[in-house]
Amino acid sequence: MIDKIQLWAVIIALGLGTYLIRFSFIGIVGGRPLPDWLLRHLRYVAVAVMPGLIAPLVVWPAANGGETDPARMVAALVAFGIGIGFNSVLGAVFGGMAGLYLMQFLIG
């Protein structure tokens, strides 16, 4: 069993800490102008964080015991191809999951 006092300490600290992380720069820097070199780097935050965040999940999926799974690799490529080719987020989500199910059906 999880200790209830420890649980509540974690819930409150994690909730507060996560909010403060989100608020950090938005709150402290506020309307002060940022230098050009910094703005140039901040433009790439989304594409710098998210592909790296999911890369290990694509290449070594836990659901497959950490082994590379051809079906998941193909599904990732299909989602990427639709997203970049057609500029469509929704198409990429559906295409990727459809690709995954189709590959799993074909490979068995």
Add this chain to the structure above:
Amino acid sequence: MSTDAQQSPPGVGPAFWRGYRDCSPFILVVAPFGLLFGAVASDAGLNLLETMTMTILVIAGAAQFTALALLQEHAPTLIVIAAALAVNLRMAMYSAALVPHIGSATLLRRAFASYFVVDQVFAVSVKAFDFDGGFSVAQKIAFIVGAGSAIFPFWIGCTLAGALVGNAIPPEFSLDFAIPICFISITAPMMRSLPHLVAAIVSITVALALAWLPYYLWLMVAALLAMIAGAQTELWLQRRSA
């Protein structure tokens, strides 16, 4: 003299609904993960109040799963908190990236908007602000709140459903892969620009090479190097066209 209609910021309502619409595809991803978190938390012995307080206060699936797993292993409290916060440290970069967009809003509005800055909301916001443009500060705040409003009710509601009835989704649906598909789908359209593509390639390469590092350090290193790569590619393109 200006009328009331001209004094109020134009188009805040449409901006809210634009954010709502842009983020709504991710209901498909957030809903099953809410179900899963509710079920896992319930199995771990959390009651409804504990599960729902955690999900509403934290609103960050990966960190919630991390905290729950470490609690079940009886890790020390500080380790649980530090490890789960490390998972969320990427959001400091989201916060910094949003400064040029909403930094000049009032403190109250910035404090309110900050709550909504989760991965999906951040990604659709940046895509709309940077690639489509034409949003005022008030519209950007409305967009962020609208994007969060599309998915938060489903994350919270499905967590409740999962805690009440358990996880009803069989493993054959491979929903573990909904998260990677979600992030690929959000970022792939951004990669139609060369510096963004270069940043993503560096991010993936470094993340895989350093995946053995603990506490999500691999992600921080990969993200910083990827941002530098994107910025340098942008400068190189400027010099070449000059």
